[in-house]
Structures are given as C-alpha cells and as structure tokens.
Amino acid sequence: MTDPADTDPLAAPLLSPLCRLSVRVGSAVEVGATPLGFKRVVPILGGEVLSENTVNTHQFEGVVMAGGADFQTVLAAGDDEFGLTTALLDARYVIHLSDGAKVFVHNTALRHASASVTASLMRGEPVSPSSVYFRCQPRFETAAPQWQWLHQFQFIGTGWRAPDCVHMRFFAVR
Helix, strand or coil: CCCHHHCCCCCCCCEEEEEEEEEEECCCEEEEEECCEEEEEEEEEEEEEEECCCCCCCCCCEEECCCCEEEEEECCCCCCCCCEEEEEEEEEEEEEECCCCEEEEEEEEEEEEEHHHHHHHHCCCCCCHHHEEEEEEEEEEECCHHHHHHHHCEEEEEEEEECCEEEEEEEEEC
C-alpha cells in the first residue's frame, strides 16, 4: 500500500481495518441529571472480537472480558441547532486475544441522535443504525510484545447500539 505522504504530506490518511466487536452490555445505572449532563454507567458483560487486520499478519481476535463499563454523559435534548441529543461515551474494558495477550481498551465516542431516538436508546429499545451518528476513538495498551505496534497508530471506529449489545468496527489511521 502506497503511503499518501510519499506524494503529499497533507494527504487524507488511509484507513486499514483492524476488527469488528460485539460487546454485550447490561442495564444502565442512572446517576441522574448533574450540572454537567445526565450521567449513566453501562456495565460491559463480555463480547467477541473478530479480526479484520490488514495492518500486519497478526489476528486481532478474542473476547471482551466482563468487568468493564461505559461511562456516559447525555447532554440536554435539543441543545444544538438541529434538535439533536449528544452523548459523550467513555468505555474502558479488556480484550483477551486468542494468542493469550490482554489488551486494555479506552474508547471515547460521540453519539448524536434526535431526542426521540435517544429516549428509545435510553429505554433499551432497538433503533435504526442509520438514525444515530456514532464515531469512536479507541486507544490500546498492552504488555504483549507482539502487539506493541498498537501503540504506534491512531485508531477510529464506527458503531451502533442494539438493546443489549454495542457493535463496532475499528480502523488504524495510516
């Protein structure tokens, strides 16, 4: 793959697939409306990671371990000019890869949807993925030698929320 920086150092970066995740989540613990937004904590119960890695030959696949959580701040409905509700997501969990390595994930995300779609999400109801903007920035930390290259890239992702699962796809920014 040709690096765009070879011809233009300000060229748009390329995206290389890393993996798909299905993360099972439990019922939200609602802290309530605070001066900084409506706070919720969503427990992470486990999940699966399927490799799509095109960065190198390592297979980034395994399981999402139970015990993590997604710390959410939902901003007031209709606060922006489009009548959208914004959720700031901050998920932290561990992936146990099939080669035995453990990878800590800190994934921040931005989710926009109409006030009615957000209310449906907060009640745990299914919504159309096309009705929600969901983009994320996962960061990885690991002690495993074969996965040190994860510290050398930025990553971005897309996602959608089902009632009991969050589906995401992560990409390395090249």
